[in-house]
Amino acid sequence: MAVAARTDLAFQQCIAPACGATFSVDEVLTSCPLCGNLLDVTYDWDRLPAPNSFELFERKWMRRSDPLALSGVWRFHELLPFAPRESVVTIGEGQTLLSVSDGVGRYIGMNPGQLHLQYEGLNPSGSFKDNGMSAAFSHARMIGATRAACASTGNTSASLAVYCAVTRLMRGIIFIGSGKISYGKLSQALDYGALTIQIAGDFDDAMARVKEVAGKTNIYLVNSVNPFRLEGQKTIMYRVLESLGWEVPDWIVVPGGNLGNSSSFGKAFAELRHLGLIDRIPRLAVINAAGANTLYELFHNRGLRWNGGQADLAPVCHYYDELDRGEKRADTLASAIEINRPVNLNKCLRALEVCDGVVREVTEQEILDAKAQVGAGGLGCEPASAASVAGARKLVNEGVIGRDDRVVCILTGHQLKDPNATVAYHTTDQELFNEVLGSRGVSRASFANRAVTVGNRIDDIIQAIDLYS
Ligand SMILES: *Cc1c(COP(=O)(O)O)cnc(C)c1O
Ligand SMILES: [Zn+2]
Numbered sequence: 001m002a003v004a005a006r007t008d009l010a011f012q013q014c015i016a017p018a019c020g021a022t023f024s025v026d027e028v029l030t031s032c033p034l035c036g037n038l039l040d041v042t043y044d045w046d047r048l049p050a051p052n053s054f055e056l057f058e059r060k061w062m063r064r065s066d067p068l069a070l071s072g073v074w075r076f077h078e079l080l081p082f083a084p085r086e087s088v089v090t091i092g093e094g095q096t097l098l099s100v101s102d103g104v105g106r107y108i109g110m111n112p113g114q115l116h117l118q119y120e121g122l123n124p125s126g127s128f129k130d131n132g133m134s135a136a137f138s139h140a141r142m143i144g145a146t147r148a149a150c151a152s153t154g155n156t157s158a159s160l161a162v163y164c165a166v167t168r169l170m171r172g173i174i175f176i177g178s179g180k181i182s183y184g185k186l187s188q189a190l191d192y193g194a195l196t197i198q199i200a201g202d203f204d205d206a207m208a209r210v211k212e213v214a215g216k217t218n219i220y221l222v223n224s225v226n227p228f229r230l231e232g233q234k235t236i237m238y239r240v241l242e243s244l245g246w247e248v249p250d251w252i253v254v255p256g257g258n259l260g261n262s263s264s265f266g267k268a269f270a271e272l273r274h275l276g277l278i279d280r281i282p283r284l285a286v287i288n289a290a291g292a293n294t295l296y297e298l299f300h301n302r303g304l305r306w307n308g309g310q311a312d313l314a315p316v317c318h319y320y321d322e323l324d325r326g327e328k329r330a331d332t333l334a335s336a337i338e339i340n341r342p343v344n345l346n347k348c349l350r351a352l353e354v355c356d357g358v359v360r361e362v363t364e365q366e367i368l369d370a371k372a373q374v375g376a377g378g379l380g381c382e383p384a385s386a387a388s389v390a391g392a393r394k395l396v397n398e399g400v401i402g403r404d405d406r407v408v409c410i411l412t413g414h415q416l417k418d419p420n421a422t423v424a425y426h427t428t429d430q431e432l433f434n435e436v437l438g439s440r441g442v443s444r445a446s447f448a449n450r451a452v453t454v455g456n457r458i459d460d461i462i463q464a465i466d467l468y469s
Contacts, residue, residue, distance in 0.1 A: 010082040012227060013042040015347060017309035025082050026143055030211065030225040038347055039227045040267070041082050050275050051078045054246045057238070072096060073134050073235045079271065080135065080231040089137035091166045093130035094235060096122045098243035098408070103377040107370075108393035111403045115392070116249070118240055119379050121414030124166075125188060127336075127382075128236060128261065128412045129159035135232030136222045137163050140170060145220035149173040149213065151206035152223075153257070153336050154185025155413055160222055161192035173219065175199055175206040182335055182382075182418040202329055204341045224260030225343045233261055234268035240408050241278070249282050250405035253395075255387040255412055256286040256295050256359070257337035259348035266351020282408075284355035285401075286348065287362055287391030289384070291332035294319065294340050295348065296361040306349035316345065333364050333421055333440055336384035336413060358400060364440050366390040368425050372447035375422070380415025388412075426450060 004011030004022035012023040014032035021034045022042070029039055043050075051057070057076060060069035068074040068085065072094015077085070097119045105115030120128035133156075140148060148170045150156045157174035164172035172194035176186070178201065189196055199206050207223065214221040224230060241248065254261050262284060269281045288296040298304040302315050322328075323340055330340040342348065351357065362370075370393065371386035388409040395401040415422065424436035425445045433445070454464045 009044045009048050011042055012039045014038075015040050015309070015350065025139070028143060028145070028220060030214070030221055030223075038225065038344065041080075041227045041231050043081060043271075045271075045275060048081055049078070052276065054242070054277060057242065067092070071134065072239055073131050073232050076235050076238045079238065079268075080234060082228065082231060083138040083142055087138050087142045089141055089163065089167055089169065090134050091124050091130075091163060093123050093134050094239065096120055096236075096239060097379075098240055099379070101374075101377045101379070104373050104389060107373045108389060109396040109403060110401075110405075110407065114404060114406055116240075116244075116406070116408045117374070117377075117379055118236065118408055118410045119381075120236065120410060120412050121379070121381060121385075125155070125158045125162040126414035126417055127155040127159065128233065128410070129155045130162075131235055132224065132229035132232040132260065132264075133159040133163050133222060136220075136226050136229040137167065137169060139226075139228040140220045140222075143220075145170055145218070147171045147173060147218070148220040148222050149175065149210050150222045151175040151203060151210040152181070152185075153203050153338055154181045155336055155417070156223065157194065157196075158185050158188035158192075161189040161194035164194060165192040170220065171195065173197065175210045177202040177206050182420065184417040184419060203339055204330070207341070207343065223343065224258050230260055230264035230267065230344075230347075233264035234271075236261070236410065237265050237268040244406075248278050248280050249408045251283050251285060251392075251401055251407040252355070252410070253285040253287065253388045253392045253407060254410045255334070255337050255384050255391075256288050256348070257292075257339045257342065257384065259286070259295065259342040259344040261410065261412070262286045262357075263344045263347035263351050266347070266354045270354050281355055284351060284357035285391055285395055286352070286357060286359045287387045288359065289332035289334045289337050289367065289387055290361045290363050292330035292334075292338050292340055293361040294342055295345065296359045298345075299349070299352065299359045304349065306346070306353040308353075309350070311346065311349060313346075332367075333437070333442075334367055334382075334384035334387055335418070336382065337387065358395065360391045360394050362387050362390040362394060364437070365442050365444070366393070368421065368437065368442055369446050371422070372425060372445070372449075374411065375415060376447065376449075379411060380422075381411040382413040382415065382417040383421050385410070385412040428453070
């Protein structure tokens with residue numbers, strides 16, 4: 001095992017303060033070989049040419065013919081300096097949009113001008129995962145990997161597959177559970193030519209297996225236990241700040257699945273503060289689906305805290321035992337967050353401490369109604385993404401988020417990822433509604449935009465249009 005040399009400017013480091021072991025960035029690791037905890041990519045900022053103002057990044061807007069300046073990830077290379085320029089892999093990820101949405105803002109109870117939606121659905125594969133995938137691929141290229149794998153509820157596999165197809169650097173292998181992947185996402189992996197392994201089990205099973213496979217072979221793992229992936233996801237926050245004129249919002253609200261995003265956001269802000277680029281850190285709200293609410297249960301109900309790295313993890317084992325004994329499986333329409341054993345739990349606890357965070361859970365009904373509001377506002381998203389809006393609504397209702405706070409909800413994935421849920425919500429076909437949504441505890445489609453049925457006669461058609469428009 002190559003420990004990090006004193007001269008290394010970037011290295012991997014165990015997040016447990018009591019261990020803190022360091023390893024070279026040339027190693028492929030998904031946990032600390034000494035104590036089993038997660039790893040960070042850490043930088044020796046004092047010896048790096050660290051940026052002392054955001055202006056550096058703005059200057060790159062003039063150089064958009066340079067792929068690294070065009071990328072919404074690598075435009076911030078100085079803030080994730082683990083890869084030399086020639087190793088960087090980009091397919092143009094991170095061309096995303098932050099917009100004010102007064103319609104959705106009104107729905108969640110906020111005053112005009114305050115609710116912002118960060119639309120990550122604009123990435124090449126349609127979800128935020130591309131931010132992290134470009135970073136993982138850059139690392140894989142540094143170390144010369146030829147095969148990469150992930151377990152996925154869908155979007156990680158779509159992202160892996162598109163990076164393989166475009167760059168031809170590696171062969172992509174995806175592990176999925178049976179029946180738990182939306183067609184939008186599966187179709188991407190198949191179309192882009194990834195080797196698809198379907199396992200009899202759910203996401204948590206697929207995750208356990210792919211880790212085993214990566215341990216026994218030289219296959220490069222691109223799940224978010226890969227610390228390099230999270231480096232790429234930090235840039236979502238950089239782009240949020242950039243869009244706000246480098247002003248720090250009051251709240252970041254994000255859905256929580258494997259908790260990679262929330263973890264990387266906390267790291268991004270801690271580093272920016274360390275570098276003196278910001279003087280205040282926004283609060284973080286992580287939103288679980290009620291059917292996959294491990295973080296909510298442990299953090300909100302059972303008081304689990306990072307506690308400066310001294311977390312007592314006994315409640316976690318205890319909770320997982322409970323899940324096993326009750327044969328409780330994660331279960332939500334928001335398939336991207338249908339995860340009961342979030343791999344980045346410890347890092348997320350740390351982020352919640354850094355960002356004075358809160359955790360909430362939302363029901364399927366709340367998710368789908370919020371999703372319909374997001375769609376009506378013009379930025380369609382998939383169900384998991386809408387959990388952020390549903391969670392923000394809950395927090396405004398509770399008075400935790402103020403009506404005049406500046407809030408950013410992350411829309412993690414594109415509307416077309418999961419058209420079934422959308423069509424079932426808006427349908428006039430009660431049977432379809434019951435089958436897809438009713439069976440999951442959704443009782444009404446409060447904001448349905450139903451198709452109008454008319455006979456094939458011109459007068460009837462015109463009459464219907466006049467009646468409804
Ligand atoms: C992966 C994913 C999530 C969950 O993000 P984590 O970083 O695993 O918490 C949420 N929404 C979408 C659309 C995703 O693809
Ligand atoms: Zn360790």
